[in-house]
Amino acid sequence: MKFLLPIFSLALATSAARADWLNFRGPQGSGYAPEVSGLPSELSDDTLSWKVSLPGRGLGSPLLIGDKVYLTAASGPDQKQLHVLCFAASDGSPLWERRFWATGRTMSHKKTNVAAPTPASDGDRIYALYSSNDLLCLNLDGDLIWMRGLTLDYPNASNSLGMASSPIVAGDSLVAQIENDSESFAAGFDLLTGTNKWKTDRPKAANWTSPTVLKMGENEVVALQSSKGIVGVLPGTGSPVFEYTSGASTIPSSAAVGDQLYIPSNGLTALSVTADGADPKKLWNESTQRPGTSSPLVIGDKVYIINNAGVLNCASRETGERLWRIRLKGPFSSSPVAGADNRLYVFSEAGIGQIVDLSGEEGKVISEFELGATILGTPSLQNGALYVRSDGKLWKFGK
Amino acid sequence: MKFFPLFLLLFFSTPISTRANPIPDSLATLQAVGPEGKGNTEAAAAWKELTDQGSEIIVPTLEAMQKASPLARNWMRTAIETVFRRELDAGSDLPTKAIEEFLSDRKNEPNARRLAYDLFVEVDPDKAAELIPGMIDDPSPALRREAVAQLIDQGKGFLKEEKKGQSVSVLTNALDGARDIDQIEEIAKLLRGDLEQTVDLPSHFGFLMYWNLIAPFDNTDRKGFDEVFPPETEINLQSKYQGKEGKEVAWEEYSTSDDYGMVDFNQPFGPIKQVVGYAYTEFDSAEEREAELRLGCKNAWKIWLNGELLFGRDEYHRGIRIDQYTLPVKLKKGKNTLLVKACQNEQEQDWTVQWQFQLRVCDSTGTAIHSTDRKPTPKPNAKPRRRAAE
Numbered sequence: 001m002k003f004l005l006p007i008f009s010l011a012l013a014t015s016a017a018r019a020d021w022l023n024f025r026g027p028q029g030s031g032y033a034p035e036v037s038g039l040p041s042e043l044s045d046d047t048l049s050w051k052v053s054l055p056g057r058g059l060g061s062p063l064l065i066g067d068k069v070y071l072t073a074a075s076g077p078d079q080k081q082l083h084v085l086c087f088a089a090s091d092g093s094p095l096w097e098r099r100f101w102a103t104g105r106t107m108s109h110k111k112t113n114v115a116a117p118t119p120a121s122d123g124d125r126i127y128a129l130y131s132s133n134d135l136l137c138l139n140l141d142g143d144l145i146w147m148r149g150l151t152l153d154y155p156n157a158s159n160s161l162g163m164a165s166s167p168i169v170a171g172d173s174l175v176a177q178i179e180n181d182s183e184s185f186a187a188g189f190d191l192l193t194g195t196n197k198w199k200t201d202r203p204k205a206a207n208w209t210s211p212t213v214l215k216m217g218e219n220e221v222v223a224l225q226s227s228k229g230i231v232g233v234l235p236g237t238g239s240p241v242f243e244y245t246s247g248a249s250t251i252p253s254s255a256a257v258g259d260q261l262y263i264p265s266n267g268l269t270a271l272s273v274t275a276d277g278a279d280p281k282k283l284w285n286e287s288t289q290r291p292g293t294s295s296p297l298v299i300g301d302k303v304y305i306i307n308n309a310g311v312l313n314c315a316s317r318e319t320g321e322r323l324w325r326i327r328l329k330g331p332f333s334s335s336p337v338a339g340a341d342n343r344l345y346v347f348s349e350a351g352i353g354q355i356v357d358l359s360g361e362e363g364k365v366i367s368e369f370e371l372g373a374t375i376l377g378t379p380s381l382q383n384g385a386l387y388v389r390s391d392g393k394l395w396k397f398g399k
Numbered sequence: 400m401k402f403f404p405l406f407l408l409l410f411f412s413t414p415i416s417t418r419a420n421p422i423p424d425s426l427a428t429l430q431a432v433g434p435e436g437k438g439n440t441e442a443a444a445a446w447k448e449l450t451d452q453g454s455e456i457i458v459p460t461l462e463a464m465q466k467a468s469p470l471a472r473n474w475m476r477t478a479i480e481t482v483f484r485r486e487l488d489a490g491s492d493l494p495t496k497a498i499e500e501f502l503s504d505r506k507n508e509p510n511a512r513r514l515a516y517d518l519f520v521e522v523d524p525d526k527a528a529e530l531i532p533g534m535i536d537d538p539s540p541a542l543r544r545e546a547v548a549q550l551i552d553q554g555k556g557f558l559k560e561e562k563k564g565q566s567v568s569v570l571t572n573a574l575d576g577a578r579d580i581d582q583i584e585e586i587a588k589l590l591r592g593d594l595e596q597t598v599d600l601p602s603h604f605g606f607l608m609y610w611n612l613i614a615p616f617d618n619t620d621r622k623g624f625d626e627v628f629p630p631e632t633e634i635n636l637q638s639k640y641q642g643k644e645g646k647e648v649a650w651e652e653y654s655t656s657d658d659y660g661m662v663d664f665n666q667p668f669g670p671i672k673q674v675v676g677y678a679y680t681e682f683d684s685a686e687e688r689e690a691e692l693r694l695g696c697k698n699a700w701k702i703w704l705n706g707e708l709l710f711g712r713d714e715y716h717r718g719i720r721i722d723q724y725t726l727p728v729k730l731k732k733g734k735n736t737l738l739v740k741a742c743q744n745e746q747e748q749d750w751t752v753q754w755q756f757q758l759r760v761c762d763s764t765g766t767a768i769h770s771t772d773r774k775p776t777p778k779p780n781a782k783p784r785r786r787a788a789e
Contacts, residue, residue, distance in 0.1 A: 077544070077579050077581050096484075098481075099476065099477070100473045100477065101469065101473055101476065101510060103469040103470060103473070107718060107720055143443075143446070143447060144443065144477050144478075145443050146436065146439035146440075146442070146443060147470060147473055147474065148436055149469065149470050152434065152469065152470065153434050155710070156712055156713075159714070159717055160697070160714060160717035160718040160719075160723065161717045161718055180714065181714040182712055182713050182714050190436075192440075193436055193439050193440050194439045195436035195437075195439070204713075206717065
């Protein structure tokens, strides 16, 4: 017993200190990581730690686990070659690469690509989903654990414009939304074997939003968004526990904070939900807070959205009332992220990285930096550093 | 009694990786992966066992791809590349000669041969480069691509030097070999441009250019996709039927001169909405054979070969491209019938006007298969032919 206790304590300490970035928009899929501090206050050549070339296209965010960076890409004339890449966070040196042949359709709109979804992780394994509906699980050393070809299993599950929803780990399931005009479904996959734990029909309509996890005490509920609204399901069974039926966007995803959900719906709608089957309680709706492609970001008592005009709006989280707004250099496909330093980070499609200081009465752009490449992906944060990728490059800013 | 402990000692002290050849069992396990995650757990263990071995697994694993599903091939590919990279970095001996022999045997699985080529490039780049010109008629499209790219560069070089005759010759060879759409388009543009050559793209691709069309049937509320209209139960080109809103509809002859075989229902019937149209044609095959029907369509569609429904998809206006859908089929010797159902929905945006499809017949490499009675490609800009009003 005396021997085991220090090991257990060390494990807890290591896990807490790592503050890994495990999925699209980081913790809870909401873009805000209060445990990440020391992020750069300037994006410039001086704060650029390193950049590396990538073998293919992609707009999924990097995962940051321990001292490694994990990323997906797709290459070849029809993007039929899928990549999972691992780099050293310290210097960007390549550690390993795994390549796969796509088993599903790789057609997409030219703006997006086959490596559009961000992978997910439980900290021990990487779960990589592609627009071709290939779903792979590798351990952190690159050993192949399981593989699914979801278009082989469900032949009409595809979107000719491309799929982009990112999966997420909740409880002991990987939850993915494979939603499209034809064979539309969501499913929970066993983390160790890749088999279906559950699979449920979803609205037959194209949908690029990603599931968001609500953490309510010991309970986790996954919010599945679509044009119909939101359904909250238990990750282990897919059983619905709440439903919001007033419609929602099919591009920007919701942000979750505890039991509250901020939904791109009729502008922006704030809900309070429970896992006991009760109807969700609408806290407010603000029609002027209308997210464009970027998903909303909630920090403390404020909620931030970027509209289609490239205007960053800050609103009260309690009432939805707008507090201030500033015009950024848009347009944006990337979503904003933030750490503990009262700064918001976002990249325009033209590749202009922008830092907004949130510490004053109103937001103020304090840094702009042109990457010289189209940026559609959302940055990731860990341990004082920001990582962002284009079709051809991966950059690290900060220490 | 003395033998038994010795046996146990030997068994438990022998690492798994050096036990009597584990490769065949591991490969059989990978070949057994199935739908919906079946066999994943066993495959992960087999993958680990394979990748714990040395470079001796590379060629047997390449060979095992011949009888592997697309999923199983991916398990095998990652095992090969994992071992190859590790052994290459360690400076170990690699089975270079055996990889080259595998690559050279055109009967081997096309993806496996491309992978073998990628490995071979790393160990003997000069020899690999020498192989490229001979790949111009390779059954693996991914290998052909290398040879075609080389010829395109040569053709461009001759063109730049104003050696038009040589450029035409080289680019014509490139077109004969090309199977990837981007390369075909690039070659056709060069030949038709400064080189002023005629290029019959529909024939090269194997697009079907002559059809009989009938429309409109009702697709209000998108219900027509599931509804069975008369062409699905009988093909009689002389028959007339009750179409949408009770109006009589009849089959019309139609041909397209489009480079990519686009069959446009809007041409004969106008840009109407919430309608269903059918296209029928016949294909005379020289022999009974495996083939692929490759369809592009941005409307909801169904397709039948010889009266058998092959597939259907109820997606509208999300995009169209050549070879968007690939349908493996078996052609009968002689006459084969093809029926395509194309549904137009209610959307009114300008990007939802199209009511069309393109269909070609080819083999698994994308090489066109022509009907024995294939007619000449209609001249560009020719108006679509319609049956004269009776």
